[in-house]
Amino acid sequence: MTGPSSTPRGERPGTRGTRWETVLTSTEVVVPDDTWDEEPPAPNRAARRAIARKQRGKRNSAQR
Helix, strand or coil: CCCCCCCCCCCCCCCCCCCCCCCCCCCCCCCCCCCCCCCCCCCCCCHHHHHHHHHHHHHHHHHC
């Protein structure tokens, strides 16, 4: 018995006279954007560090 071949084989030629019948359907669901009733979620670490870096820049320029 031989193992699987590592060389891919081409597609088989189609049968004459047959057609592929395709039906296009949409599964997109619209989600309303009013999901946050209270306050938005807390920023992640990268966002917190960027905010702190911006605040440090303002503080340093005010001291000069």
